[in-house]
Each structure stands twice: as structure tokens, then as C-alpha cells.
Amino acid sequence: MTESFGEPVLSLRAINKSFGAVHVLKDVGLDAWPGRVTALVGDNGAGKSTFVKGIAGIYSFDSGEYRFDGQSVHVSSPKQSAALGIEVVYQDLALCDNLDVVQNMFLGREIKRGITLDEVTMERRAEETLAGLSVRTLKSVRMKVSSLSGGQRQTVAIAKAVLWNSKLVILDEPTAALGVAQTEQVLQLVRRLADNGLAVILISHNMNDVLRVSDSVCALYLGRTAAQIPAASTTSTQIVELITTGRSGDVGLPADVAKEATT
Ligand SMILES: Nc1ncnc2c1ncn2[C@@H]1O[C@H](COP(=O)(O)OP(=O)(O)OP(=O)(O)O)[C@@H](O)[C@H]1O
16 A cells, blocks of 8 residues: 555455355455545446445445544444545436536535525535635536536536535546546546545546546456555556556565466
């Protein structure tokens, strides 16, 4: 694991998860640091979604060590992960088209004054959050989400995630459905999240994106951690090698992974 980034806010070791007889995660580990983007990469079926759903408490891990903010924790519901400060932005974004940006950002967590909604405060906080992320592409926070572009929707979903004093934001393929210019905007936003002090985990299949914005890369191969390495000391060829074979010529791997990769 990468030592030079200081204390990780999230540290997972020897995580296992099975569905019936299917052993999906096998002694998986990962660290994520405040102010850093950690890319989680792996081929289809490598276990990324299962791992993230376990971090978010949608699934409970069967065994392993889950540490957050230096404490050993047990997370078995999304409510518990949210209480720790973990937010996940899933690919489908879960935004309501018929609601505006403010309504979406506060959906289910509306601010009230007495029995009425405090629209002024919610609007101000939505604007402050977007401004804090240097988002200038939205004309008004009162625009309906149905009228936004794919990149703007992704921006709203990310801003919604950071509105709640989150410490760790997990982004599931945030640029998958975007064109070149919108991908650029979202990647800049991902970097700014980390520059604002958040820990970010970025799931991506795009090696260019990964190397552009990440500080650390954790590669899963057949449900195991092939390696977690600093992005600065790796190349896209090495990452592709880790994803497709579980090994890379220049990266030392746990013996069991190396053995599995050759059999
Ligand atoms: N609920 C489940 N029951 C049984 N097997 C499951 C379940 N969820 C996932 N799996 C299996 O676990 C493995 C890992 O799946 P997972 O979705 O975590 O991979 P992934 O790396 O996110 O893939 P992708 O990039 O395609 O989303 C797959 O073989 C999948 O079939």
C-alpha cells in the first residue's frame, strides 16, 4: 500500500464476501486518503461494485477489517456509512427529472422552518456548495434536472454528495456516458473534490481518466487486490496488465495473487 499520503481515512484489509457458493471478494484491501483520488480499477466482474456496495453498507462483508478515521467500524447499512461521512454517486445518479437542482440536492433531507420548507436556506446552501466546487456551468439552481446535460447532471449528483459534510465520496464511472468536453469538466470536478480535502474513490474503465486525476490506483483481479500503487509511478500499460493478468512486470504482488494469475 502507499505510505506517503499520510493516514488513510478508509482502510480495508482482508475483506471477504460471498454470495452463496460464489466467493466474490477474496482478502481484498484498499486505502483512501483525504485530499487524494484513489482509482478502483478492474475488469468486468472483478468485484468493484460488490466492494463499493460493502463499503457503503448495502452488503455486509463476511470478514475482514474495516477502519474509518482510525477506528475499527462495522458498517451494515447505508445509514451507517452516511453517518460516517461516506457518500456514493452511482452510475444511474438517482436524480428526479421533474425536480429542480435544489430539490434534488436536498431530497429526503430537506431543511425546514417550522412546518414549511426553508427554500431560501436550501437555495443558498446549494449555490454555496456549487460555488465551493467552482461549478459555473449551471445557469440557475432552480432549473429542472430534465433540462440539464449529462455533465451537468453528474455535477449535481456530486454536489449533492458533498453537501453533507462527507469525508469520502465514491464515484462510480462518472464519465462513462459523457462526451469529451463534459468528461473534462467532470474530471476537473473530481480533482477539485480532492483538492478541497475530501477522499475520493473513482471507479473507472478509462485509463487516461485514471492517470489524469488519480494519486493512487487499486487494481482488482478476479476478486483479489492485484496491487495498490501510486499513480505517479505507473503507466497505463502497467495498469492494463494488472487488470487483465493480475500482475505487472514492475509491481510486486502478493504471492497468492501471482499464483492465481499464472494458473
Ligand atoms: N448478488 C449476487 N449474487 C451472486 N453473484 C454476484 C452477485 N453480485 C455480484 N455477483 C458476482 O460477483 C462478481 C463480481 O461482480 P461485480 O459486479 O462486483 O463486478 P464489477 O467489477 O463491478 O464488474 P462491472 O465492471 O461489470 O460492473 C461477478 O462474477 C458477479 O456475477
